[in-house]
Amino acid sequence: MHNDHLIDPTTKHTTDPFPRQEQRPPGLTDQMHPLPDHGEQSYRGANRLVGRKALITGGDSGIGRAIAIAFAREGADVAISYLPEEDSDAEETARWIEDAGRMPLMMPGDLRDESFCNDLIGRVRSTFGGLDLLVLNAAHQRNRGGIDEIPTDDFETVMRVNLFAPIFLTRAAVPHLRGGSSIITTTSIQGFDPSSSLVDYAMTKAALVAFTKALAEELGPRGIRVNAVAPGPIWTPLIPATGWPDKLPEFGHNTPLGRAGQPAELAGAYVYLASDDASYVSGAILPVTGGRPL
Structure with a gap:
């Protein structure tokens, strides 16, 4: 007997090669082909975050939008930070937060x-x-031809967005967090299996793993949990804005599931870590990598 309710993860989303395309950073959703799936039509809430107050950096698009939609449908009010040039994406995310009956707070600026x-x-x-919920998700990455080709100004942007901002935000937030609050960082498989073409980005993601574990040790006695999600290859505006159009047709095909992931496929991981279902989980790095080991 076959179970018609089973969904094969290898074919749940497209396995077709992504067409060559390129955007200037930070990248916009409506310029992507195909468009990502953020769970707009699929995510169903279960009241796991009712009454929570969340801030998601990079919440306008990609993984951040998927988190925002899921958190709102789970009952949380959601604030999103984003760059001013990402305003069109942010407006769309705010619309989905409102559609869930929750309050969106839009905060453009430079992290x-x-x-x-x-x-x-x-x-x-x-x-x-x-x-109650601080999601440190925003990131910047660019394709690097070699260590001798990294522009100092862009290297500084990677460091300040990916590492300085999480320190600034956490330092400001922690004095006001109560027991039961949760901090979630977005690290990456790059923090464990780095690519030479993303050397500085990979450095920051490895550092966020250490940050997550150290902070979990510090804040655990106060009842504040700190965890991370480590995505693999996920189809977000960051990818066509990285500067590697020739690599896109093979993007995600090196995973055991044979395809790139969609932002919607990460939302449940963040909801789990933010919710009381994970009340005994802290200092964890949750991989969502299509089967690639950390």
Whole structure:
């Protein structure tokens, strides 16, 4: 007897090669082909985050949008930070948050700026009346031809967005977090299996693994859990904005599942780590990699 309810993960989403395409950073969703799936039509909430107040960096598109949609459908109010040039993506994400009956808070700005990071925490607390879930998701990456070709200004952007901002935001948030709050970082398989073409990005993702584990040890006695999700190859605007159009037809095909992942396929991991279902989980790195080992 066959179970018609089973979904084969190798064919759940497209296995077709992605066409060659390129965008200027940070990349926009409506310029992607095909468009990513953020769970707009598929994610079903179960009231696991009712009453929570969340801030998601990079929440306008990609993984961040999928998290925002899922958190809102689970009952959380959701603030998203993003670059001003990503406003069209942010407006779409806010529409889905409102569609779920929750309050969106849109906060454009540059995470490289320490004062902006501090203001983010303050605005979320004053608007929502608190902060319970901090998702450190925003990231910048670019294709590197070699170590001798990394521009200093862009290297600094990678470091400030991927590492400085999580420190700034966490430092500002922790004094106001209560027991039961949760911090979730987005690291990457690159933090464990680095590519030479993403050397500086991979450095930051490995550092976030250490950050997650050290912070979990520090904040555990206060009842604040700290965990990370480690995505594999996921189809987001970051990919066509990385500067490797010739690699896109094979993107994700090196996984055991044989395809790239969609942002929607990560949402459940973040919801789990944010919810009371994970009340005894802290310092964990949850891989969502299509079967590639960390």
